[in-house]
Amino acid sequence: MTRSSELSAVAATLVAGGKGILAADESIGTMNRRLENAGVAPTVEHRRTYRELLATTPGLADGVSGIILCDETFRQSTSDGETFPRSLSVRRILTGVKVDTGAKPLAGAPGETVTEGLDGLRERLAEYRELGAAFAKWRAVLVIGDGKPGFRARQANAHAMARYAALCQEAGIVPIVEPEVLMAGDHSAAACAAATAVTLRDFFAELEDAGVALDGIVLKPNMVVPGEDSGEVATPDQVASATVGTLRTVVPAKVAGVAFLSGGQPAAAASANLAAMQQLATPWPLTFSFGRALVDPALAAWRGDPEQVAAGQRALAHRVRCNSAALQGVYDEAVEDGRVPA
Ligand code: 5MM
Secondary structure (H helix, E strand, O other): OOHHHHHHHHHHHHHOOOOEEEEEOOOHHHHHHHHHHOOOOOOHHHHHHHHHHHHOOOOHHHOEEEEEEOHHHHHOEOOOOOEHHHHHHHOOOEEEEEOOOEEEEOOOOOOOEEEEOOOOHHHHHHHHHHOOOOEEEEEEEEOOEOOEOOHHHHHHHHHHHHHHHHHHHHOOOEEEEEEEEOOOOOOOHHHHHHHHHHHHHHHHHHHHHOOOOHHHOEEOOOOOOOOOOOOOOOOHHHHHHHHHHHHHHHOOOOOOEEEEOOOOOOHHHHHHHHHHHOOOOOOOOEEEEEOHHHHHHHHHHHOOOHHHHHHHHHHHHHHHHHHHHHHOOOOOHHHHOOOOOO
8 A cells, every 4th residue: 555545544444334533632730730630630641541431431433433542541551551553452542642841922913822842843753753743733723803813823723734744644633623713702693704714824825835745634623603602592503504515615625534623612513513514515524533522521530539430431422422413314312311222
């Protein structure tokens, strides 16, 4: 298999078969805050135990094609002494790794950020691949309001993203390209659609200029939703139509697949929106790459109690079942309430 066909095969595997991606790559600071909010001491061992709970959930591979880890977890081991990548491989789950080093204030663009992490990336990617990474993730963060996302933030982030994606493909790793337009704010769904469209347009221009093979990437965008403080309510059909309508205008058909982030939406809303999108025609498979909408119920059920590991795993398995049902067109209230198996 040539390197480019290997990349497109891995990208296709990530988005196919009624499966999606679990984003468990919170940076240490974010993970610590989430643990503390759940009443769990923010220690290395608790971060490891929590990720082991997620990764070893029985039946996870039925609905999850890949898990994104942060560097810390990637290098840790599960209780049986296997590294996380090896443990996932045994479970038929691909390992991904977040390779950016976070969003930092962008000079000349007050209130906006640029995601960093290009220094030494070629060497880091070679090591990640050697240790079992099949795919990687880089997240750019764009905000809406007062002329934002502005040209400088879009341009700087798009350029960095394209350099990251090209380096990944050179290393034989599928890049997940995540330009997240945040839900934070009181903007309308129409403003979100406009910001998402202009952002994606800039990102794809840079990806193409950098020679990135689009059939060897997975796009991880936000859904088109109203700002969380807008008071506007959008039904799943409205979210689906606005999201798919926006993506169809700017995302090339060659892209291997689209795996949405949840962005802070309630878990059930994210599933309902994903289900509604499956009813619309698109040139790419649409799936999930949720973080909070998959793991928040598991963290709340576990709360650091060794006696509640199974409860945490049941909570994650339920969310995975709901989202897998959404992909297969069989998601409804009964599935959400756990009254019928999907
Ligand atoms: C899991 O969170 C990811 C890493 O975030 P930080 O580096 O800021 O800690 C994040 O990139 C995540 O993959 C996406 O935001 C999608 O997560 P949600 O919760 O929005 O689905």
